[in-house]
Amino acid sequence: MTLALDPVLTHLNRGLDSSIERWKDLLRIPSIGADPAYDHETRRAATWMVDSLTSIGFDASLRETTGQPMVVAHHPGPRNGPVPHVLYYGHYDVQPAVPLELWDSPPFEPTIVEAEHGPRMVARGAVDDKGQVTTWLEAMRAWHEVHGTLPIKVTAFLEGEEESGSPSLEPFVRDHRDELAADVCVVSDTTMWDIETPALATMLRGLVYAEIALWGPSHDLHSGLYGGAVPNALNVLTRILGQLHDADGRVQIPGYYDGVAELSAKEKAQLAALPFDEAAFLASVGISEPMGEAGRTTLERMWTRPTCDVNGVWGGYTGAGAKTVIPAEARAKVSFRLVPGQDPQKVLEGLRAFLAARTPTSCRTEVIELGASSALRVPTESAYVQAAGRALDRTFGRPPVLVGMGGSIPAVEVIKRVLGLDSLLMGFGLTDDRVHSPNEKFELRCFERGIQAHAALLAELAALPRG
Amino acid sequence: MTLALDPVLTHLNRGLDSSIERWKDLLRIPSIGADPAYDHETRRAATWMVDSLTSIGFDASLRETTGQPMVVAHHPGPRNGPVPHVLYYGHYDVQPAVPLELWDSPPFEPTIVEAEHGPRMVARGAVDDKGQVTTWLEAMRAWHEVHGTLPIKVTAFLEGEEESGSPSLEPFVRDHRDELAADVCVVSDTTMWDIETPALATMLRGLVYAEIALWGPSHDLHSGLYGGAVPNALNVLTRILGQLHDADGRVQIPGYYDGVAELSAKEKAQLAALPFDEAAFLASVGISEPMGEAGRTTLERMWTRPTCDVNGVWGGYTGAGAKTVIPAEARAKVSFRLVPGQDPQKVLEGLRAFLAARTPTSCRTEVIELGASSALRVPTESAYVQAAGRALDRTFGRPPVLVGMGGSIPAVEVIKRVLGLDSLLMGFGLTDDRVHSPNEKFELRCFERGIQAHAALLAELAALPRG
Numbered sequence: 001m002t003l004a005l006d007p008v009l010t011h012l013n014r015g016l017d018s019s020i021e022r023w024k025d026l027l028r029i030p031s032i033g034a035d036p037a038y039d040h041e042t043r044r045a046a047t048w049m050v051d052s053l054t055s056i057g058f059d060a061s062l063r064e065t066t067g068q069p070m071v072v073a074h075h076p077g078p079r080n081g082p083v084p085h086v087l088y089y090g091h092y093d094v095q096p097a098v099p100l101e102l103w104d105s106p107p108f109e110p111t112i113v114e115a116e117h118g119p120r121m122v123a124r125g126a127v128d129d130k131g132q133v134t135t136w137l138e139a140m141r142a143w144h145e146v147h148g149t150l151p152i153k154v155t156a157f158l159e160g161e162e163e164s165g166s167p168s169l170e171p172f173v174r175d176h177r178d179e180l181a182a183d184v185c186v187v188s189d190t191t192m193w194d195i196e197t198p199a200l201a202t203m204l205r206g207l208v209y210a211e212i213a214l215w216g217p218s219h220d221l222h223s224g225l226y227g228g229a230v231p232n233a234l235n236v237l238t239r240i241l242g243q244l245h246d247a248d249g250r251v252q253i254p255g256y257y258d259g260v261a262e263l264s265a266k267e268k269a270q271l272a273a274l275p276f277d278e279a280a281f282l283a284s285v286g287i288s289e290p291m292g293e294a295g296r297t298t299l300e301r302m303w304t305r306p307t308c309d310v311n312g313v314w315g316g317y318t319g320a321g322a323k324t325v326i327p328a329e330a331r332a333k334v335s336f337r338l339v340p341g342q343d344p345q346k347v348l349e350g351l352r353a354f355l356a357a358r359t360p361t362s363c364r365t366e367v368i369e370l371g372a373s374s375a376l377r378v379p380t381e382s383a384y385v386q387a388a389g390r391a392l393d394r395t396f397g398r399p400p401v402l403v404g405m406g407g408s409i410p411a412v413e414v415i416k417r418v419l420g421l422d423s424l425l426m427g428f429g430l431t432d433d434r435v436h437s438p439n440e441k442f443e444l445r446c447f448e449r450g451i452q453a454h455a456a457l458l459a460e461l462a463a464l465p466r467g
Numbered sequence: 468m469t470l471a472l473d474p475v476l477t478h479l480n481r482g483l484d485s486s487i488e489r490w491k492d493l494l495r496i497p498s499i500g501a502d503p504a505y506d507h508e509t510r511r512a513a514t515w516m517v518d519s520l521t522s523i524g525f526d527a528s529l530r531e532t533t534g535q536p537m538v539v540a541h542h543p544g545p546r547n548g549p550v551p552h553v554l555y556y557g558h559y560d561v562q563p564a565v566p567l568e569l570w571d572s573p574p575f576e577p578t579i580v581e582a583e584h585g586p587r588m589v590a591r592g593a594v595d596d597k598g599q600v601t602t603w604l605e606a607m608r609a610w611h612e613v614h615g616t617l618p619i620k621v622t623a624f625l626e627g628e629e630e631s632g633s634p635s636l637e638p639f640v641r642d643h644r645d646e647l648a649a650d651v652c653v654v655s656d657t658t659m660w661d662i663e664t665p666a667l668a669t670m671l672r673g674l675v676y677a678e679i680a681l682w683g684p685s686h687d688l689h690s691g692l693y694g695g696a697v698p699n700a701l702n703v704l705t706r707i708l709g710q711l712h713d714a715d716g717r718v719q720i721p722g723y724y725d726g727v728a729e730l731s732a733k734e735k736a737q738l739a740a741l742p743f744d745e746a747a748f749l750a751s752v753g754i755s756e757p758m759g760e761a762g763r764t765t766l767e768r769m770w771t772r773p774t775c776d777v778n779g780v781w782g783g784y785t786g787a788g789a790k791t792v793i794p795a796e797a798r799a800k801v802s803f804r805l806v807p808g809q810d811p812q813k814v815l816e817g818l819r820a821f822l823a824a825r826t827p828t829s830c831r832t833e834v835i836e837l838g839a840s841s842a843l844r845v846p847t848e849s850a851y852v853q854a855a856g857r858a859l860d861r862t863f864g865r866p867p868v869l870v871g872m873g874g875s876i877p878a879v880e881v882i883k884r885v886l887g888l889d890s891l892l893m894g895f896g897l898t899d900d901r902v903h904s905p906n907e908k909f910e911l912r913c914f915e916r917g918i919q920a921h922a923a924l925l926a927e928l929a930a931l932p933r934g
Contacts, residue, residue: 165788205691209789218753224672224874227804228774229765231758235712235777238799242709245702286685287829291698298696307695310702311792316779317800321632322676322837324802324874325778332705333784335791337694362754370789407691407791 003078003147005459012142012451019138019451020112020121020444022052026092026130027110027123033068033093034164042068042160045092049158052137056144058156065168068093068160072179075140077153084461085153087182087421089411090133090189091162094125095436102438112444117195119444127442128435129162132188132427135450142455151462155182159411166410173418184384185415186457188450190427193274193401195443198392198453200385201425202378203303203404204412206338208347209311209371212237212355214330215364223324231362233330234315240358241332244308248294251308251336253350259341263304271299274401303404307337333370337406344372373413378422383464388424391456395449400426426453470545470614472926479609479918486605486918487579487588487911489519493559493597494577494590500535500560501631509535509627512559516625519604523611525623532635535560535627539646542607544620551928552620554649554888556878557600557656558629561592562903569905579911584662586911594909595902596629599655599894602917609922618929622649626878633877640885651851652882653924655917657894660741660868662910665859665920667852668892669845670770670871671879673805675814676778676838679704679822681797682831690791698829700797701782707825707832708799711775715761718775718803720817726808730771738766741868770871774804800837804873811839840880845889850931855891858923862916867893893920 012019031045032038046062046069053060053073060073071092077083097107105111110123121131143150157180159169173180193199216231223232246252263271276299282290292301301307315330317323336347348369355365378385380402392400405425412423428450434440479486498512499505513529513536520527520540527540538559544550564574572578574591581587588598610617624647626636640647660666683698690699713719730738743766749757759768768774782797784790803814815836822832845852847869859867872892879890895917901907 205694207691207791209791216754221752222874223774223776223778223802223804224674224872226752226769227672227776227802227873228772229757229759229768230752230754232776234708234780234799235775238705238708238777238780239712240709241701241705242707245706285688285693285697287683287697289829290696291827291829292696301696302693305695307690308702309690309694309699309791309793310705310783311690311790311794312783312785313701313705313780313797314785316777318779318781318798322800322802323778324674324676324776326776327778330780331785332701333789335690335694335789337690360758362756362758405691406694407689 002463003151005456008142008146008455009452011146012138012455015142016448019134022138023121023131023134023447024110026134027121027125028108030108030124031093031160032096033160035096042093046071046160049092053156056141057149060156063172065172067168070168070172071156071158072176073156075150075154078149078151081153083152084184084464085155085182086461087180087185087415088136088154088156089185089187089415089423090158091129091160092133092158093160093163094128094130095163097124099438104439117443117445120441121444121447122439122441124440126440127429127433128440129189131442131447132429132450133158135188135428135447136186136454138451139454139458143458151458155180162411169411170414170418173414177419180419182419182421185412185421185423187409187412187423187425188427189409190405190425191429191431191433192427192446193403195430195445196396197398198396198400199403200388200392200400201405202380202385202402203340204376204408205306205406206342206344206373206375206413207335207371207408208338208344209333209335210348210351211368211370212332212334213366213368214359215328216362217326217328220328221326223326226326230326231360233327233363236360236363237313237315237330237332240355241310241313241334243358244310244334249292251306253308253347253354255346255350256306258346259343260306260339261341263300268300271297271303274299302406304339306339306342309335311335338375340375340377342375344374348372373408373410376413376416378425382422384422384424384461387460387464388426388457391453391460392426394456395453426457428453469930470618472923475609475613475922476919478613479605479922482609483915486601489605490588490598490601491577493601494588494592495575497564497575498560498627499563500627502563509560513538513627516559520623523608524616527623530639532639534635537635537639538623538625539643540623542617542621545616545618548620550619551651551931552622552649553928554647554652554882555603555621555623556652556654556882557625558596558627559600559625560627560630561595561597562630564591566905571906584910584912587908588911588914589906589908591907593907594896594900595907596656598909598914599896599917600625602655602895602914603653603921605918606921606925610925618925622647629878636878637881637885640881644886647886649886649888652879652888652890654876654879654890654892655894656876657872657892658896658898658900659894659913660870662897662912663863664865665863665867666870667855667859667867668872669847669852669869671843671875672773672873673809673811673840673842673880674802674838674875675805675811676800676802677815677818678835678837679799679801680833680835681826682795683829684793684795687795688793690793693793697793698827700794700830703827703830704780704782704797704799707822708777708780708801710825711777711801716759718773720775720814720821722813722817723773725813726810727773727806728808730767735767738764738770741766769873771806773806773809776802778802805842807842807844809842811841815839840875840877843880843883845892849889851889851891851928854927854931855893855924858920858927859893861923862920893924895920
């Protein structure tokens, strides 16, 4: 027996106001996980999640970590299995709301305002990630209320440290490998292509992040006395950093492009066919022309090519006026966005070799690793991606755009690496949602369609043949 | 009639303890000219100078500026002129004494301690410049006490803003061109070759100092979303700064070496003949081998060659951990030590052209001038340099080493440019005096010989043919 989707969608439609009220309840909790002053509020949000999941048939509990607690909840699915087992990941913590004076309404008093696309919810966490988590929670609630069960087996897994680097995530996942096992993972923490067009992110770049320290003389020296005869740490460091790219914008770390596949003609054509408005893109970042690796389009550069960014440099005198110092030490933060085929550890080794080859005898350098994760590709031909595509097509009247994402989502990488699960990255945000900024918002139109799409996804997943 | 030097030296010798007491009086005044909280103390030091000069026959007065007051004092010299007219320049302000906890004794309680070279005075300003000024003041006092006059005509000119960039100096000198007119200038603010060997600095490098600002996107961007497709201000700035030197360490600013003369074989030989201990030099700055323009010795690099130093760089994220920002803005402080033949304004123009040629279309740069002074060369064949050489030879039993100095002394440049006067740079500090640092000191042996040398210089100058 297959449980029917249509009554679920009807029920959702009638109950939308109640869904919004529950969403607002959650948004009122200032669960700023990074700030210990808000620890009791962050825990309150975790408990709210446990209660909410329990109310729709989950066996839910709060799990202590050395940081914010995890929420883990299991739903057995219908009695007449076997059905797919799906892990839903999300986070209940939010970014700090400062600067408060830039908000048009208090960040933890969710406020619905009318705008271009109709009503929108304005609050910290409106979309990231409380709003997006609510889309799948409310879809599950509707299934529960209509059919008394979910159509598949579900494990819900929420953390409260996503906005502060997820320090407890990997240890917890390692320690609960069996409990978190599933067939596939679903994450709603990404954006749509535009308000009418859904998207599935199927490629996420990885990240290597390092701090470089360079030491020259044993102490700062006066450039009048010593200038020209001793190594200046900033002269040397900028000279090295200035060689990270060649004139064509290619990264000069040895072996950097090893394993990086060229796009197929089909992939290039797919990217070129996307309705990408380059002029609007350039205007949005205030530049007159794009810049990057020669012979690549902007979308290719952002989604499919590995990069190198100097994220910070400091050293010497940076106050007002002139100080004629020869700095003894200089530092930089440098990061690399990786694509499939690149090994983060080999990139770090390459960076070390690159530095060693350019460090003068009278200087010393050190590379401090601050992060190393691989790129991820979700196989677009998989039955799960196809199922998500059908759910989105049904909801929006058009299939999703399969997009790359320039950035990594650390949890998705951990879930792949430790649990071996691909993730369906099906999100309903828009790029102008002001995530992490004042007046964060989520369009109600996106919220409503997100719930519908998740309800449909549950049906599509239930219909998949199961081992 | 020539006034005799010998009784002056004898008088000096007998009165050394009193000289030290007056020096200590001056050192007790915390004349931190850069800190408005010490304005009354700085003024007290100026008044102390006026009183001291008045007590030895000068017509001395304090002159207001928009900053710290100037001290100007005139001594007519002996009645039976004509005699040379000499301008003595010095400064009565001192550097701040922080960090106080690193001092072994309170910075404004002058303390005599025994060390390797005998007793030394430890105090802020012990050498820079109160101690050095005291060497010529006490020499003049002895002449006054023995002969009732100085053997030459003297104008003493002291400022209280040397440690904060001398903002009032050039306007004051311009407005008092006639009053400050003289035949030559004497400055004691430099070091000896070593404790047994005097030095005269006859070449001072000039300085161009600039801040470079570079702007890329209109605001900071997330490297995950945008990395590889937009200009990163730090990628671009480090790339530009990294090209300031070629592989041979030559500065790549267009026209930079225009007008720079190669050293003659004789000049090279003179430098090579100096008893310079390169191993000790390297050890003192904690490096294993020298570094700089190819094909030049360390002394050539420090004294005779123009340079380029990156003095500071800042931009992007510089806190703990990783932040994947693409900075919209990056800044650097860059300075150039100039040698004779280089025009500071042309160097600034060259820097602007260098940047313009390397700034991508989607970025913008600006160069903010923070200082521009030419190099100076004191003609070593001049009668004044010869006279100073004889005075030092008489005092130390060996002639001075004629040295270059890597750094500029702004007052010396103003005095040359506005008043047309060469300066005799005859100082008695040692390179290990910890100028501007905690536990600043001046060896009493250097102090005493400095007074004797200045007494002898007055006699030598008086003996020069005049008019």
